[in-house]
Amino acid sequence: MKLPVDFYSRDTITVAKELLGKLLVRNINGNKLVGKIVEVEAYLGPIDKACHSYNFRRTQRNEVMYGPPGIAYVYFIYGMYYCLNFVTEKEGMPCAVLIRALEPIEGFDIMALNRFGKTYSELTKSQKRNLTNGPGKLCRAFNIDKALNGHSLLSDEIYVLDNQEDFEIVAGKRIGIDYAEEAKDFEWRFFIKGNPYVSKGK
DNA sequence: GTACTGATATGCT
DNA sequence: GCATATCAGTACC
Helix, strand or coil: CECCHHHHCCCHHHHHHHHCCCEEEEEECCEEEEEEEEEEEEEEHHHCCCCCCHHHCCCCCCHHHHCCCCEEEEEEECCCEEEEEEECCCCCCCEEEEEEEEEEEECHHHHHHHHHCCCHHHCCHHHHHCCCCCHHHHHHHCCCCHHHCCCECECCCEEEECCCCCCCEEEECCCCCHHHHHHHHCCCEEEECCCCCCCCCC
């Protein structure tokens, strides 16, 4: 079943940890894509220098982080890539969980076409491994763009399914935010130990 | 495998 | 002007 709004309205770090192993589902013109969430990062806006919404900074781009929980925050970075986040906590608290990596479960050919313009069986080994193992990559594979910014995660186009599995969660420092001073040492990145689709530091 | 570079929207100074 | 929650291509080992 789809995760309810109550799942997202809790503490951001709790939500981040519990999102691991859940299934992200994306419907595009009747084509279904499914990926298991294997790596996330928590972004606690008000106290987090790495976050777009640090100290309640509010811009057109991060506006949806101030909205209700259970919606997608999709932003454009480096002029080329999208990143997918899930908005958490109460409305007015600009916090989110960045989805950093997925393990492909269903819809391999669609993902391969979105990423490389080839069917899955035509991909090289490294291309298969690189399908969804990074925030920008999974957005291309799942055809996620600005159209989904502010979109509900309980909609038909994109949603998250509950899933129970046994695995070990590893906490680590976040990636790509060395500029964030003390916030860069917060261990707010979580991933599934040993999963080959984790972007770094398996 | 690591090291460097370029792509360039958005928000900051 | 300048930096960034990134990735792919190239040049090396």
